[in-house]
Amino acid sequence: MEVDPIEKLFGELKGSFDTAEPTDGHRLRFLAKLEASATGKTKLKRNRVIWKPLTVAATLLLLCTIGYNYLYTSPSVQQQVSKISPEITNTEFYFASVIEDQIKKMQNESTPETQKLIADTMIQLRNLDSDYKKMERDLLDGGNSKLILSAMITNFQTRIDLLNEVLEQIEEIKNLKKYKNENITA
Structure with missing residues (x-):
């Protein structure tokens, strides 16, 4: 009978797993780090949300200016x-x-x-x-x-x-x- 590769892997790693309980306050520290990274991302998202319409507006303004100059050049x-x-x-x-x-x-x-x-x-x-x-x-x-x-x-x-x-x-x-x-x- 053939041994399942996953069973074989767990058999080889038996006894090397970390089964100790985390230290006190681990959960609080983890949640604080998670919250800190989430607020940093929201700041980046806010900055992106502000810059996106500005870049679109600047691009449209540039294209309109080029189009106007191209179409409405004064005759010689x-x-x-x-x-x-x-x-x-x-x-x-x-x-x-x-x-x-x-x-x-x-x-x-x-x-x-x-x-x-x-x-x-x-x-x-x-x-x-x-x-x-x-x-x-x-x-x-x-x-x-x-x-x-x-x-x-x-x-x-x-x-x-x-x-x-x-x-x-x-x-x-x-x-x-x-x-x-x-x-x-x-």
Whole structure:
């Protein structure tokens, strides 16, 4: 017959069990410790109960702030101008592409003789661009829209005229250089 493992364990441990009575006041000390640990836990639970709604509220506030900033960003100056005058957007796109093409032509013609002229032209173009941005702000601030729109178009035309003049001067410089080289070699 096989011996039950639990019976075997108790048989091996026989005589080593602590069967002595606890000392006086053991029950009171145990209850006091139990009560002390229970009040500590309730304090922790109270702290957790207080912090939980605060963390939820802070998280919601953070998410609402991020959402508001994401959804309600103010439109750019160009978007606001296009709302006032949709035609200016098409005009600006056309003039900007023409100006960009002429700037590329001008920079492709760059030589040591024309570098100063090109640098001065770029400075003037930056000044005209900053004037254009001021006109956009004036238009948004409620200025005379027809007058400002006319000035904006004139600004673009001035830039194109400036670039045409510079390209002509560059051609003259190239022709003059060619003419001098022909006279020297002849």
